[in-house]
Amino acid sequence: MIDKKSKKFLKEYLGNASPTGHETKGQELWLDYISPYVHEWHTDVYGTAYGVINPGKKYKVVIESHADEISWYVNYISDKGNIHVIRNGGSDQTIAASRRVNIHTPKGIVRGVFGWPAIHVRKGKDANLAPTLENIFIDVGAKDKKEVEELGIHVGCVITYDDGYEEINKKCFIGRALDNRLGGYCIAEVARKLFEEKIKLPYSLYVVNSVQEEVGLHGATMIAQTIRPDVAIITDVTHDTSTPLIDAKQEGDVRLGLGPALTYAPSVHRKLLQLIEEAAQVNNIPFQRVASSRSTGTDTDAFAYANGGIPSALISIPLRYMHTTVEMAHFEDISHLINLISASLQQIKSGHNFKYFDR
Numbered sequence: 001m002i003d004k005k006s007k008k009f010l011k012e013y014l015g016n017a018s019p020t021g022h023e024t025k026g027q028e029l030w031l032d033y034i035s036p037y038v039h040e041w042h043t044d045v046y047g048t049a050y051g052v053i054n055p056g057k058k059y060k061v062v063i064e065s066h067a068d069e070i071s072w073y074v075n076y077i078s079d080k081g082n083i084h085v086i087r088n089g090g091s092d093q094t095i096a097a098s099r100r101v102n103i104h105t106p107k108g109i110v111r112g113v114f115g116w117p118a119i120h121v122r123k124g125k126d127a128n129l130a131p132t133l134e135n136i137f138i139d140v141g142a143k144d145k146k147e148v149e150e151l152g153i154h155v156g157c158v159i160t161y162d163d164g165y166e167e168i169n170k171k172c173f174i175g176r177a178l179d180n181r182l183g184g185y186c187i188a189e190v191a192r193k194l195f196e197e198k199i200k201l202p203y204s205l206y207v208v209n210s211v212q213e214e215v216g217l218h219g220a221t222m223i224a225q226t227i228r229p230d231v232a233i234i235t236d237v238t239h240d241t242s243t244p245l246i247d248a249k250q251e252g253d254v255r256l257g258l259g260p261a262l263t264y265a266p267s268v269h270r271k272l273l274q275l276i277e278e279a280a281q282v283n284n285i286p287f288q289r290v291a292s293s294r295s296t297g298t299d300t301d302a303f304a305y306a307n308g309g310i311p312s313a314l315i316s317i318p319l320r321y322m323h324t325t326v327e328m329a330h331f332e333d334i335s336h337l338i339n340l341i342s343a344s345l346q347q348i349k350s351g352h353n354f355k356y357f358d359r
Contacts, residue, residue: 009033010185014175017160019071020089023047023211030209034188037195048206048219050081057204059350062232065183066213072159081142089214092323094255097131107152112140140160163325178327182238182317184209189338213299221297224306232303233312238316254318254331258287261316262339265296267304270309271354279343286334311354
């Protein structure tokens, strides 16, 4: 499934910066790719984008991912020209030191670095100095605050890392923002697969790329109210727990290359989950299982509890090193996820009743 055309899109999509609240360019890339495979497309006022296959049907099904990536905001510029930051989403300050960054300004990109003192000068009480939100800073080579501002940098400018796509060992790839640009890629490929294989669905399918997941599932919350679907299948990432420093007994046993992970949680509808499992088994698609206590922490929760309740399920891509610049995924997991969503969609009927019981 991952041919030259789709890999080209994957590399371009992952290479583009789409920080939370600034997803527009990435959404345009995504819409350009899916538009040949859908009958119409739309956006909402905050930038969530979606394509529709078979518009106008009474029964509506959503497949959804989120488009935004974690980043930083300029929060304070010192008189010496050092730039201090706050999080935009779940950015990890412990990996910031010595990273190169792009500061997005009205004048364009300004390059900078998260500076850090050399090991030789970290002595005494600073011998074990570690990056914190209070001590990390960005250096753009400016002598003072005035020079920083002349570059177009102001409080509120968003900051991203520039680490892009790279293949590892012929079967894996790395980069920043695989969470969850991979999901957006996968649902776009589902739309392409349905189109190229001439698969007909008896309902309207909404292929949704939501914004602002990283700060509270906001895009999904809004679009669930707009579309008011009858069913929703969400795609996100989950932790590969086979690496050092992760306790699989607490986080679950999920590994790269063994297939997408299906989540068990209160917000995940059991009958929809069963349908997806059966689709996997009938089509010999490998999958893994993971459990979430209380909530999934993904857009699944936003859809599940919208509009009086929408039967929702979560299919996740195993991912190593989440929220770093070297997130790692496996090509086979991507292919299996695309096939599993497609197979599951073909098992949903128009008017499909997912109620647990009728009395």
